[in-house]
Amino acid sequence: MQDVVLALLAKEPAHGYELRARLQHALGPLGDDLNAGQVYVTLRRLEKAGLVTVRLVGQTDRPDRKVYELTPTGQERVTRWLADVDRAPRPAPTDLYLKLVAAASSGLADPVDIVDAQRRELLRRLADVQRAALAQPAGSGPALLLEGAVLRLQADLRWLDACAAHWADRPRG
Amino acid sequence: MEPILRAQRLRKHYGTGTGLVRAVDDVDLDVASGEALAVVGPSGCGKSTLLHLLGMLDRPDGGEIWLGGERIDRLSETAAARLRRRAVGFVFQAFHLVDELTARENVELPALLAGASPRAARRRAAALLDRVGLAHRAGHLPAQLSGGQRQRVAVARALVNDPGLLLADEPTGNLDTAAAGEVLRLFDELRAEGRTLLIVTHDSRIAAAADRLITMRDGVFVDQTVLGRTGHGTGLGALSGLV
Numbered sequence: 001m002q003d004v005v006l007a008l009l010a011k012e013p014a015h016g017y018e019l020r021a022r023l024q025h026a027l028g029p030l031g032d033d034l035n036a037g038q039v040y041v042t043l044r045r046l047e048k049a050g051l052v053t054v055r056l057v058g059q060t061d062r063p064d065r066k067v068y069e070l071t072p073t074g075q076e077r078v079t080r081w082l083a084d085v086d087r088a089p090r091p092a093p094t095d096l097y098l099k100l101v102a103a104a105s106s107g108l109a110d111p112v113d114i115v116d117a118q119r120r121e122l123l124r125r126l127a128d129v130q131r132a133a134l135a136q137p138a139g140s141g142p143a144l145l146l147e148g149a150v151l152r153l154q155a156d157l158r159w160l161d162a163c164a165a166h167w168a169d170r171p172r173g
Numbered sequence: 174m175e176p177i178l179r180a181q182r183l184r185k186h187y188g189t190g191t192g193l194v195r196a197v198d199d200v201d202l203d204v205a206s207g208e209a210l211a212v213v214g215p216s217g218c219g220k221s222t223l224l225h226l227l228g229m230l231d232r233p234d235g236g237e238i239w240l241g242g243e244r245i246d247r248l249s250e251t252a253a254a255r256l257r258r259r260a261v262g263f264v265f266q267a268f269h270l271v272d273e274l275t276a277r278e279n280v281e282l283p284a285l286l287a288g289a290s291p292r293a294a295r296r297r298a299a300a301l302l303d304r305v306g307l308a309h310r311a312g313h314l315p316a317q318l319s320g321g322q323r324q325r326v327a328v329a330r331a332l333v334n335d336p337g338l339l340l341a342d343e344p345t346g347n348l349d350t351a352a353a354g355e356v357l358r359l360f361d362e363l364r365a366e367g368r369t370l371l372i373v374t375h376d377s378r379i380a381a382a383a384d385r386l387i388t389m390r391d392g393v394f395v396d397q398t399v400l401g402r403t404g405h406g407t408g409l410g411a412l413s414g415l416v
Contacts, residue, residue, distance in 0.1 A: 028221060101273070116388065116395070116396045119396070119398075120396070120398045123377065123380070123381055123386060123398050123400065124398065126377060126378070126381040127381040127382070127400040130357075130378065130381050130382060134357075134382075136356060136359050138354075138355075140360060147354075150378060151350070153377075154377050154378055157377040158377070161215060161375075164215075164390075165215060168390070
């Protein structure tokens with residue numbers, strides 16, 4: 001969550017309400033559970049960690065608005081996060097998706113490059129699992145068990161292809 | 174080491190003006206002898222066109238192709254056909270078996286066309302059908318075989334002239350998961366035997382069985398993954414997160 005919020009600020013300074021709206025827009029129905037509190041708590045933590053600074057912008061007839069902006073340290077962390085490949089056995093789709101959204105909106109990385117890096121990781125994993133599966137006699141129990149892992153990785157890879165196609169069509173969407 | 178197959182600035186475009194499709198756009202490729210290479214990418218990325226060019230089934234608009242040290246992109250139709258029979262084996266998505274011939278006759282056919290004696294062709298076909306686990310199906314017509322079995326017959330046929338290069342275009346594309354598994358196992362065995370394989374596919378599973386994997390998009394290579402084979406590197410730890 002911290003990284004996503006930071007990356008969304010990379011494009012331009014924003015206030016909490018805007019950030020929440022952008023997250024909800026990106027997540028669709030999955031964003032329904034995202035309450036304003038979560039975004040503000042995250043922003044406060046980022047501020048404490050020196051990754052964002054707050055500027056008060058005056059408004060007529062309403063309290064001042066807090067506009068959040070990345071610090072150089074925050075900027076560095078966003079860049080590192082975008083370049084980082086998820087090495088979890090099965091990366092959570094939402095994490096990668098938000099990273100791609102953030103990369104596209106900030107313009108700091110090409111989402112298709114991120115997908116390619118993740119695909120390399122999953123393909124190596126698939127190759128490993130498959131080698132283990134092929135080492136088992138065809139039709140054996142262990143081969144069947146490993147088949148489950150193979151099919152799940154295949155599903156993840158197909159989704160990556162869909163991600164690549166989505167962002168290849170609109171590189172800065 | 175000298176690559177068995179080399180392409181330089183290989184190009185094939187279709188159409189003109191706004192309808193121009195750069196199916197293969199100045200691609201360089203080296204395939205080492207004994208290497209299993211997979212080319213993956215979305216439909217229409219040019220991977221099938223690439224395979225057709227490399228297998229002399231289609232002519233490039235530009236660039237060079239070398240097979241076993243011989244330049245092959247400017248051969249006459251006859252010379253290309255002769256070389257293709259001898260040096261390249263093909264496996265297609267839709268099997269392309271002759272419906273009226275038995276499994277054995279299908280496998281024998283390219284050997285006979287290449288000038289083998291009927292006896293030698295029969296002997297090789299029998300050995301290869303045994304190799305792909307279908308000795309007991311040798312007398313069956315394609316219609317009497319399952320999809321996986323048909324593709325295994327097609328692989329046996331592709332190997333009958335002992336080609337230096339095996340080209341496969343979506344070999345599991347028409348198969349269900351179990352049948353694709355049979356074909357995958359067979360390709361993995363061929364790889365382990367040191368056959369040179371070039372497989373064009375969007376089945377990540379068969380792609381992951383290769384030594385090297387190239388991603389193609391809009392007629393160009395955009396990414397490459399080397400799938401190193403460092404013994405049985407997969408510990409239980411790496412697997413347990415997945416099952």
